Amino acid sequence: MSSPSFSEILSKPTVFADRNVLSPHYIPETLPFRDKEIEKIMVGLSPALKGERPRNMFIYGKTGTGKTCSVKHVMGKLAEHKSNAVSCYVNCRMYNSRYRVIQKITKELFPSLDSMGFGLAMLYEKMMHELECSEAGGSAGAEVTEQAAGGKASPKEEPRAKTKADEARKAESDAEDARKKTGGRRLIVILDEVDMVKEIDDLLYTLTRANDELKAGSITIIGISNRLTFKDQLGQRSRSSLCENELIFPSYTPPQMQAIISQRAKMGFKPHVVEDAAVNLAAAITGQDVGDARYALKLLSKAGEIADEKGISKITDREVEEARRSVESDVAFEAISTLPDHQQLVLLAIANLMLDKGKNTRLTSGSGGSAAGEDDEPYLISGEVYEEYSKVSRRFRKPRRSARWYREYLNDLEMLGLITTIESGAGMRGRTRLIRIGYPAADVKKIIEKNFSIIESAVD
């Protein structure tokens, strides 16, 4: 048997016209049903184009409601304008500490700086310095602010704003804050999934305080989160500074979802490939899961792959249904297999106990058991899970982590929606957490055990 060549693979018939359109990272020219939100963001950021500091903004909305897409869309438009405004997108899932965020900002905006290896204070200083003195081009000119801060406004500014009205307005606001306006950059930092940052209060404090210290230029924060309760975790100070401006992205309604799906289907697939029934089913499935457009796109894309595999030129409701099953297990698989080892082991321990309990006793061992589950699913006690986790660790020859760290893992798993926990109430001795798994325990067990056997066989 000889392996196929690339040209063979590429010449295979396909239902796709442009796969990129179906990627969650694709930013379309027009975002349907988000005009109002986009306008609000644009209005909020417009001061940056006039050389003023835009107010911070907190954007909330469930997954797949177009938050990130809309913000990126606006950033694209902002970049088209010649101005001192610069934006920096930070995905806080990857950059999840104050240090990493600041490092990312300096690296992104001032590539000339080799930001590795500097301490936080050093990075902060560099960032401030660059913001104060650079014109919107590079980080070369360094002495502009020194003069400007010294006294008169320098006359050699940007060569735009020609009309008299503009000049008058400019002079007026110059008088207001003569010092702040000269030269410095208007930095807009987008913190996506901002709830993932560990020392979020410190980060927000650092960035907002920077504004007080800057002689020119400014920093504006746009926080994006899908958890509204995130606000309550913030300190008083951070909350009022981040939430100067709030924007809520509502979930897409079923008809809206249907329109989005058919729009993307038209762009992503060849003409007449996707049947109406398929679009309707995709919209219905997604509608159940509270209007997550990202999920709908994944569904479409997968349905296309399935059609290609089968060698057919139509996508019907049958392919969408198949795609649903496949995507569901994909999502769980991805979420679980990208977890750090010990979080996987904790999850495996939970899955093991869940399966045991399902077979043997029902509720948690407590005498009355009235606090735990009104429904028939059993809850696990934190302590017994830790014991099982210790056993599982031994089995895979990984030294177990301390109980303290194990509790952090539980918090992380809960944040990711892989488990749910509640506080023990009456009927339970002491104060503990009751744990339940979010995905089918058997599937989770299979995924993790497979993962570890792959790792082990690779090591051997």
Next chain:
DNA sequence: CCTCCACAGGAAGCGCAGGAGT
């Protein structure tokens, strides 16, 4: 009411990694 239990979660500190400065 007091004590015990079974934990939650904050604080401090430790060792390591990786870069800068000498």
Next chain:
DNA sequence: ACTCCTGCGCTTCCTGTGGAGG
């Protein structure tokens, strides 16, 4: 090559919490 500095993951220690049981 070394010393110093910093962030990070982790452990240890400690205090707090809330129900059970005497």
